[in-house]
Amino acid sequence: MNKFICNTCGVQTESAGTVPEHCWICTEERQYVNPKGQSWTTLEEMVASNTYSNEILSEEEGLSSITTVPSFGIGQTAYLVQGENFNILWDCISYLDTATIETVKELGGIDAIALSHPHYYSTQVEWAETFDAVIYIHEDDKQWVTRPSDRIIFWSGETLEVAEGFTLHRIGGHFKGAAILEWKDGSAGKGVLLTGDIVRVVADRQWVSFMYSYPNFIPLPAPTVERMAVQLNEIRFDRVYDAFHRIVMNEAREAVQNSAKRYVDALNGVLFKT
Template identity: 45%
Template sequence: MSSSKRVVVSATGEQLPVCRTCGVQYAAPRADCPICLDERQYVGWEGQRWTTLAELRAAGHRGRVEEEGPAVVGVGAVPSVGVGQRALLIRSPSGNVLWDCVGYLDDELGAEIEALGGISAIAVSHPHFYGVMTEWGRAFDAPVYINEADRDWVARPDPLIEYWTGDTRPIAPGMTLINAGTHFAGGTVLHWADDPEGGGALFSGDIFMVVMDRRWVSFMYSIPNFIPERPSTVRRALELVEPFEFERIYGGFWGRVVRADGSAAVRRSADRYLRFVEDGDH
């Protein structure tokens, strides 16, 4: 993207409905949010409520851009939107990749990202983090990578969305998507082999959930409703990431980062998880 190009949120995008509970934008008004009706999410206690990007901006929401790690910039909103996740701008010499998405975008936030080099591609881990991904993709003319298994959850389809299949998919030099399959069938993590520290990094969203004790991750089918992931699914995920080495793990929320020994952290976390959900005697 040219540095002289002004990022503009489309007039259509400003007015399309955004679910207040999950922050996902839909292509047209509707009565309900299927993502929130699913047992992995929830309908807000006040019932289904909607907003728009224009309403969020008018209410005082603004972008938040802060460093989260070497060549990794967190992108979110203040106050937060939906479930409160932040996206991550991976600043690579071959082109920036936006990992995950948020339920907010305005011209000022877009200009900040443009000043950091723009976005060459977007990849999203699972439906709870779709946010306004179509609007982000259009603003930067960037493909949006979604695993085929989660196609039916996409709330605002667009030709920019690329559905991928298989266990892995390279999307840029040194960057590989992995269909770990926890949380959602299309649940995806991203491995960055060329991070500046040289040890590799894994971007996991909620697929491998970095917990409060940031030496560990966990594996949940439903996070808000505390439904654990199936052991067979966790084992498959572990097998798929085993060939990839990484020091850092970037979770889905501000500050949720495993800063060292990430590959071992996933292995020991999976061992602990499986021991507790299978044995019955701890």
């Protein structure tokens, strides 16, 4: 029995005796099946290959990024946030080895894992079991869990305080249960949002964007982005970290609002004429 990992999205399945025919995540319109065909690996195969390692960097006091090198799957970055006697892993990556475990334990371990949306579920149960952590997923995305576990807590409503200083906000958009993490003490007490790609920092780091599907270029409707902007405006933050190690360093709350307006104006045909 193996727990297979999709090579395209990096999400792990529950134990199976044979290779699955399709990836439940990739066959949905927000993701894609590799043009070369569906392929799978396992965490054991990844470790044995000696191909991968995880780069763990200190981003600011209390925050470390974790990224697999070379890139695997979607290539997202996870973040370990250290609070007062409580550490939370924001989003997850597929690769986990002894070196990563040792470094994370040196940083205080993991008490909880919180996920922005299904594309980053990866090997979340492996991480949770390794560090004796619980997993927080919004109940609206329950159907996308490909490896069930008693460690998963399906939360409901619009906000959840996971621990002092850490609040999850369901803002939807990319997925119905799409969430972001508010870290109140981040950026020297001015507040940080960790957004996955629910709010994605673009090439010009003073702007962000919002999408239903990034690889397939499907935009979100204007009313959805307007609603998201209202919710985001109610949160105090000065900095944003997205899933691909892009950061709006300062005045991020204003940047998000400006970006939402620009996005809506573009969809409504008032931003430009071409």
